[in-house]
Amino acid sequence: MFARSERALPDPPGPAAVRGHLASVFAASASSAVDAFAATEGLDGFAVSRMTDRWWTGVAADATSRPDVLDRPLPVTQTVCHHLLVGGSAAHVPDLRLHGLPALRALGRRHGLGEYVTAPLRRPDGELLGSLCGWSARPGVAADPAGVLRRLEAAAEHLGARFTAALDAVAEDRRADHERALRAADPVTGLADRRGWGQLLQDEEDRALQLAGPVSVVLVDVGTVRTARGLRRAAEVLAEATGHRPSARVSGRRFGVLAGGLDAPADLALTVRTALTAAGFAATAGSAVREPQEGLARTWWRAEDALVRFRAALPG
Secondary structure, three states, rough: OOOOOOOOOOOOOHHHHHHHHHHHHHHHHHHHHHHHHHHOOOEEEEEEEEEOEEEEEEEEEOOOOHHOOOOOEHHHHHHHHHHHHOOOOEEEEOOOHOOHHHHHHHHHHHHOOEEEEEEEOOOOOEEEEEEEEEEEOOOOOOHHHHHHHHHHHHHHHHHHHHHHHHHHOOOHHHHHHHHHOOOOEEEOOOOOHHHHHHHHHHEEEEEHHHOOEEEEEEOOOEEOOHHHHHHHHHHHHHHOOOOOOEEEEOOOOOEEEEEEEEOOOOOHHHHHHHHHHHHHOEOOOOEEOOOOOOOHHHHHHHHHHHHHHHHHHOOO
């Protein structure tokens, strides 16, 4: 999808390769779990989600439910899992439309949900990471609800451990990705070049698909710079302003910043633009957040569109 540097060499086996494998292991385990439950438990669908303070995002779903579950994230407060897992334990509801909580009755009627079962994916310290859930349009479908709940809890505990390992490895994964991208370095600024940028985008896209994490792209135009020394200075200011996030020189005077884990990049774009302006550059910036199932090439395009619109709105 993205051009990769011809100079980049394959990574030898080692800790970085093992860490990168953890996200794939979790994604494969989540897919296997939902397929197994869908084939044996009699409910209409099963899914694994990532849950944050803001969003419920589908990570895996059985084949029938996949288009609906993975299509877009939902505000977490508007999900059944949020309300049922608030007490910290797995839960089974024979018919959501008859539940005592008005919010759950409303969700059941809105989405045509009868029976519902969910179990939390947690870190060892209890932090909620996501859920493993199943549902049916009809009430009371499961012949052995207590058994379904036990099996769901056991699978969720297993998935929680794998999810924890994968998330704990992300920071090191990104550092390793950045080091690989720098093998295709721009000779003027020392940042990754356009090919290295493509490699960074592909690596982060793979991770986002597996772990349902947010990713943002900030594109910066530093204005007219007539010397190599000026471009090097712009790159230094950019690095300081972004906290040394992975960055690249993507064209003559434009720089890309990849912000994994960030779902509100406007403040970062403003920080970068302010720092560059204070350093004497006529800088402009645009940003975009990756949409679910979107390739980061598309996110990059939307950040560039935001930059163009920002420039067009400037006085004069």
